[in-house]
Amino acid sequence: MSSSSSVSGNTYFHRRHVERGTPKQCWCGKPAELCTSASRANPGRLYYCCRKGYIKRHLFKWADECLVEEVEDMKSVMSDMTKGISDLRVDVGRLEKELGKAEKMKCLMFPVVVCGFGMAIFWHYFFA
Numbered sequence: 001m002s003s004s005s006s007v008s009g010n011t012y013f014h015r016r017h018v019e020r021g022t023p024k025q026c027w028c029g030k031p032a033e034l035c036t037s038a039s040r041a042n043p044g045r046l047y048y049c050c051r052k053g054y055i056k057r058h059l060f061k062w063a064d065e066c067l068v069e070e071v072e073d074m075k076s077v078m079s080d081m082t083k084g085i086s087d088l089r090v091d092v093g094r095l096e097k098e099l100g101k102a103e104k105m106k107c108l109m110f111p112v113v114v115c116g117f118g119m120a121i122f123w124h125y126f127f128a
């Protein structure tokens with residue numbers, strides 16, 4: 001971690017290519033570095049910046065705002081997963097019904113198959 005005394009406000013809104021959540025790297029290709037603000041406005045507040053340092057137009061993003069975005073994104077993913085689970089439950093219910101019908105058909109078909117097989121044997125011995 002490094003410190004900076006020149007950090008202020010929400011200047012990252014004016015910066016290019018700031019990804020949602022915790023940034024991995026700056027648009028210039030340098031990895032993001034977690035730093036601590038030493039400004040009067042935000043003393044001790046963590047932020048991500050370009051490894052080159054706090055340079056205008058390079059990466060700058062408050063770490064707490066990154067976490068808020070990540071939690072928001074996770075909530076969205078959880079919501080999608082909850083809907084997916086709900087859809088799967090409906091599918092399992094439908095498959096259980098289909099399986100029940102197949103079991104009933106198997107019970108009905110067994111005497112028919114046995115009877116048909118018996119008739120075939122009978123036909124073979126007496127008429128062939």
Ligand SMILES: [Zn+2]
Pocket residue numbers: 026027028029030050051052058059
């Ligand atoms: Zn950079």
